[in-house]
Amino acid sequence: MLGAMEVVSPTAPPRGARGLHRFANPGRFLRLAGRALPWVSAIGLVLVALGLVWGLFFAPADWQQGDAVRIMYVHVPAAWLASAGYMALACASAVALVWRHPLADLAAVEIAPVGAGFTAICLVTGSLWGKPMWGAFWVWDARLTSVLVLFFLYLGHIALTRAFDSPERGYRAGAILALVGVVNLPIIKFSVDWWNTLHQPASITLTGAPTMYVGMLWPLLFTALGASFIFAALVLARLSAAVMERRIRALLAARAEGT
Amino acid sequence: MTHLAYIVPAYVSALVIPAWLAGEAWLRLRRARARLLALEGGRRR
Amino acid sequence: MKRKHRRLAILLACGLGLGSAAALTLFAFRDNLVFFVTPSDLASRGHAGETLRLGGLVAAGSIRHATIDGQPAVRFRVTDGRSSVNVSYIGVLPDLFREGQGVVTLGTLAPDGGFVASEVLAKHDETYMPKDVVEALKKSGRWQPDAGPPPPAATWNSLPATRNGG
Known part of the structure; x- marks a missing residue:
């Protein structure tokens, strides 16, 4: 999907770099990301293609939902990644605020639009699943509302990081918003257990057997794993572009000063 | 297949949004790589 | 190194404060966060005249179909295992509606204890x-x-x- 990048920064990694800061060197990040991107994209595409064909044409229909249950193979991975993506956004924000990691700010900025996209998929497919099964495109129950709040948190992060003249201040404001929004994640997860909702509780849990026929579970696991790889590939590509764009800005600024 | 009127738009939305994000990322990568090559190549010469 | 640790401590303290504030708020508003009330809630609190959502399972053997003014009408009992409420509804039912299925109905509690629904949604498990x-x-x-x-x-x-x- 996306080709390897050939740009190699001439700067050497700082001496004695340890822990996360080993990846702070932009040149090294670009090299690693460029090497990983084709593989991550390809694995994601293959898994999703297998899972979707399996789910659409080979998995059994549900006894009461009929074929509408096949919307699950896109809805559930999108929902998982909407939350997981926000967790990644919050982690990047924490690393940026506490450790001032030079890539973390950029990572947060680039994760947000991808997370917003997957949240949008979750909302649209959920709505299209809800109408024929529940009888309504939308209801204001705790699960649906908290996922809509997640979508607005993503949009708010996107807007906030671009609202300041100095990017540093935008990053700072966005990081704080991202961390405050983490409160919403357990609400999304447990809304269906804590309060009466129209949305059903989770079928796949860590504690019990999945309340789903195995012939439906397998394609779901394929699309979920594949979608995770695609999410990662999108973030890697956007982050690589952002690193290069930052370098371009620095070079242009240096050139403007030099002349 | 039952409920095609709901299944088809659901799958289309699930394919179009990531494809759009991927296209955007690919364009950004290509443009940034070209500009950086031009800038750094010029500096090294 | 020192400042890094201080920033981490501030972040954790803020997280703790925000988390407890959120938990308290959610606990205080727990009655408003439910999408529907159960037949037991109705029995214990009584909501006569209010418009609310009633949810539960359609009791086995309780569905009676009829036609009123050319419109499909249905009576059924919604139960949560402890209490049950008789519901009447005129209109089209969702495909998943059946005995033993979860439903959420919007309507009002009549003085006679029956529930007059204007909307019926299916809630599958x-x-x-x-x-x-x-x-x-x-x-x-x-x-x-x-x-x-x-x-x-x-x-x-x-x-x-x-x-x-x-």
Whole structure:
């Protein structure tokens, strides 16, 4: 999907770099990301293609939902990644605020639009699943509302990081918003257990057997794993572009000063 | 297949949004790589 | 190194404060966060005249269909295992409506204790199974869908089934 990048920064990694800061060197990040991107994209595409064909044409229909249950193979991975993506956004924000990691700010900025996209998929497919099964495109129950709040948190992060003249201040404001929004994640997860909702509780849990026929579970696991790889590939590509764009800005600024 | 009127738009939305994000990322990568090559190549010469 | 640790401590303290504030708020508003009330809630608190959502399972053997002014009408009982409420509704029901199924109905509680619904939504549970599996469970007497929720998932989630599920 996306080709390897050939740009190699001439700067050497700082001496004695340890822990996360080993990846702070932009040149090294670009090299690693460029090497990983084709593989991550390809694995994601293959898994999703297998899972979707399996789910659409080979998995059994549900006894009461009929074929509408096949919307699950896109809805559930999108929902998982909407939350997981926000967790990644919050982690990047924490690393940026506490450790001032030079890539973390950029990572947060680039994760947000991808997370917003997957949240949008979750909302649209959920709505299209809800109408024929529940009888309504939308209801204001705790699960649906908290996922809509997640979508607005993503949009708010996107807007906030671009609202300041100095990017540093935008990053700072966005990081704080991202961390405050983490409160919403357990609400999304447990809304269906804590309060009466129209949305059903989770079928796949860590504690019990999945309340789903195995012939439906397998394609779901394929699309979920594949979608995770695609999410990662999108973030890697956007982050690589952002690193290069930052370098371009620095070079242009240096050139403007030099002349 | 039952409920095609709901299944088809659901799958289309699930394919179009990531494809759009991927296209955007690919364009950004290509443009940034070209500009950086031009800038750094010029500096090294 | 010192400042890094101070920033981390501030972040954790803020997180703790925000988390407890959120938990307290959610706890305080827990009655408003539910999408529907159960028949037991209705029985204990009484909401006569209010418009609210009532949710539960459609009781087995309780559905009575009729036609009023050319419109399909239905009466059924919604139960949560402890209490039940008689519901009347005029209009089109969702496809998943059946005895033993979850429903959420919007309406008002009449003085006679019956519930007059203007909207009926189906609430399905978290189990997904092909028709073959349901037939096998019915045949072996392990589950009657009208009567309530299915048996533990591990007992059925890998039984054989065909693509169309029968």
